Amino acid sequence: MDLPSLLFCILLEVLAIKCQEDPQERIVGGHAPVPFSINYIVSIQTTHHQHFCGGSLINKYWVITAAHCDIGIHRMMVVAGEYSLSIYEGTEQKFVPQLLVPHPKFNSLTNNNDLMLIKLKTPAYLNRYVSIALLPRHEASISEGRMCRVSGWGYTSPTIGLIPSTLRTVRIPIVSPAKCNSSQSLDGRITENMICAGFSTGGKDACQGDSGGPLVCDGRIYGLVSWGRGCADARFPGVYTAVSKYRRWIDDVIFSYYSKCDNF
Template sequence: MDVARCLLWLLAALPLFCRNAECRSLHRHRRIVGGLPANITEVPYSLSLQLDGKHMCGAVIINENWAVTTGYCYNLAVPAQNVTVRAGSSVRETGGSVHTVERFVPHSHYVPAYSDYDIAVLKVKPAFKFSKKVKPVKLPKQGEEFSAGTVGVVAGWGTKNFGVPKYTRTLYKVEVPIIDFAECDKSYMYFGGVNKRMICAAYPSGGKDSCQGDNGGGLVAKRKLVGLVSWAIGCARSEYPHVYTRVSAFSNWILNNTNV
């Protein structure tokens, strides 16, 4: 592993060894920067993934019994006996309905050091009851492409500024455009680039992004789940676009593991 990859691995591993909020805040995973308050009815597929009743990640409803998040969030949730999701609420720790995570399945090839195969599915109990506040999002077809310039919405309860460990109490959302794969790959060339299991979204000038605490939340465009908040360097930085797990690279895997 070269020096750059080693640095990225250390950044990825930091939360696993931290024991306080200040330390965790140095990590590269994030929340909504430059966004607006959102009502859960605008993004009814959005879940707060919680450990001991405290928000740690986002997740996305895909049917009555299953949700999808990232492998990174699975690592935070181990052991999983006290992991729940809150559905149907704009407030991260009150309202809506709370569901126990009965089963958590990360991708078997997930590599934390590279944030590759960064996806996991989770089964909840009791099942979600759909309403205007709780709805699944449609999965893309395997291999489906979303062109550069397509605008997606990402929502979450994370921090508004990188390095500030305080999560927001209420839901925020922001719109970001998908960017050209080669452009994103070039931005991260020093860190080994990105691959076709990843998709990037950002504004050239920065200023709008997901941030700490948003990991696992969904990037939705054309009413389909395009990506999952995965990684970047900092938040909303013009030189480092946000990298999302490309859901269309895993549609068949999701179907095989959830019977959606």
């Protein structure tokens, strides 16, 4: 075996061990969507180009994601127009954050108020590969059983570290707060600021590595991937930040920077 081949095999073995020790399962039981059909999603990456969270463009300057994705403004970048993380497609737009605005009442212990806005230093150029997501109206609700779509990059199995080459997506139903909060499930940890979604049979889900990514219902982002217990487990639906609860706060934050003549 020549040296490049040997080094490649060693790398695969190291990655396999790392995946077993620190599983970061994401879209499980899903599929690859039509390229760039989910063109509002962004990949939030380290400055070393390692994807670690998802997010969505809500206007040319602002991205919505989860507050627990905050690793520090100087350690992250935002990439729009992404489909395959492993291939340069010429559609990508890379941005440096100008400002991180996590919700002031975010609680990292309970995951309540798990929402953050990122202001980009330069505006996104909107085209067929990069677009803006719609948000729900203030306090709008989504009914139990409604099918919604969650998307992201990451492992496709809860037990094996298989990293997909492209964006993945899966449709899952909304679960009632009462069922999600029952003693047989998440046992009272669901607040009024959270939404649960998943099949009673399990098998399809998003998980930690998809944090901040969009849960889209009726064409609007009703949820952000926040937390869960395990991944694709029938007993425990995925938990999402209920975006409609924060619509007024989102508008106020964006307007406050717009009113400062911030070249919005």
